[in-house]
Amino acid sequence: MSAGYAVLDQRSVVAVAGEDRKAFLQGLVSNDVLRVTPDHAAYALFLTPQGKFLHDFTMIESGVESDAALLLDPETDRRADLLRRLKMYRLRSKIMLEDRADRLRVAVAFGEGALGALGLPAEPGSARPFAGGVAFTDPRLPGLGARLFLPADGVAALDAAGLARREVADYDRLRLSLGVPDGTRDLIPEKSIPLESRMDALNAISWDKGCYMGQELTARTKYRALIKKKLFPVTVDGTAPEAGTAVTLDGKEAGEVRSGHDGAALALLRLEDVQRAAETGLTFQAGSAMLTPHEPEWDPTTKG
Template identity: 70%
Template sequence: MTVDAAGYAVLERRGVVAVSGEDRAVFLQGLVSNDVTAVTDQRAAYSLFLTPQGKFLHDFILIGFGGALLLDPETERRADLLKRLKMYKLRSKIALEDRAESLRIVVAFGSGALAALGLPEEAGAARPFAGGVAITDPRLPALGARLILPVDGFDDALAALDAAGLARRTVTDYDRLRVTLGVPDGSADMIPDKAIPLENRLDALNAVSWTKGCYMGQELTARTKYRALIKKKLFPVTLDGPLPEPGTPVTLGDKEVGELRGGVDGHALALLRLADLEDATAPLTVGTTRLSWRAPEWDAPVVA
């Protein structure tokens, strides 16, 4: 099997939360960073739940399904998201439900994966699949597809993926692709209550609507953009030695210039100070390992 062969893997680290009821879109519209009114059963969006100060708390894909809006937060943190949503429910005519026991998340990726599922290379495009829904990743079509599939009949859904010509792969295979592309994944790469969306390139990953109006953290997110306050950016990096733990400082000589995030097989993400990259003449290191960085192809260059 080639490295980029089309395949799929069950993504246990993501669960499913449902928001139903007649006020579901209005309710979420005032809380999350993307335009919920554009989300339908055929159109998904990537979005964020931020603190009032514009810091990262949760990220998820939003899709219409069965008369509800489905979100796929991190499995281990979905209770926190539900708790925060309930705080703002007030008199809204909505119901909040944890559906992690009835719906599961699968990722399909690699060359030809979207075509095998009948999906276009158009961020957020969605279609029914095996009793659930298949979505061209709204962050970046190069990531492949996100599928939300019912637990009842899950084996049949996997058989349908096999029949579509997708090989069974591992989550490590998927993460290798994601990290190489430079795409962060929730709290594994962004520290809740501290990470700034634009530093992590989430605007370039279609997580923020600049025209929808107010939402939690909107004022400071907009100020960060329009006043050009970004001093750091997340970069895909390659290491020529052992991969240190996330949080290990990245240094330029004796100067600390950033911090390592998650990684796999010699590839990782690192949050680096832009001004230091512009003037870097010596190699960057993390621990005793040399590190090389590059700007992701899907985002505009930020340093010469």
């Protein structure tokens, strides 16, 4: 696919400002906030104390000195919930929380040559100013292209950079082909475990930053090899099953379908069933469709 861009209305920008902004978020989110600068973005999770998923977002520091803030892009429909939860832990921290959906838009640039058109290297999280906002290589996976936080009038600069306007569905096809989950479309709040969703391989977790919400149980899951299921990209042969459809193998429940589009989807599958299907030739079923799981190239392992 040639280089193009799309505006992600399903993501919005919120800001954490104030002198304690980094120390505040450092104790709450899964990645190392101290490494986030105007030149380097990161991807992170906000978890329950039990280590279950609540929110995911990218983070970048504003490069405008008069507007020192950490910018996050939670799901639009759930940003109020994230802000509410952050306020619960504010206590005496010198921070300010602000919804900036009316000032900044989230866009993605993807396809062959997209990073080059924006002057970005294929290094996760690399960032630079762009059109009054910021552009950065997706910190999860460079194959996803770039993410941008832009003022409304900055979107036109993407056309000037030689990027063609695309539909969000085009970006979704790329995401699904790579096997990358997308917020609550693929993770269930207060239920999903980060390592089941391969978040460690998507650079969402720092293993050496110290304590954060849900850190103890996340680390225990990793070091005790407790993972029995993982998200897999799957090829769908037949009528596309709805999200939440049970997946079976040899008549027994083996997992659940998550998001999907045009013959591709993500499914949470039991690792032992994936191994058994590979050894026996048995086929996964979801509704009337047959599913064929694949190992994502960026995390080629079915081991817990």
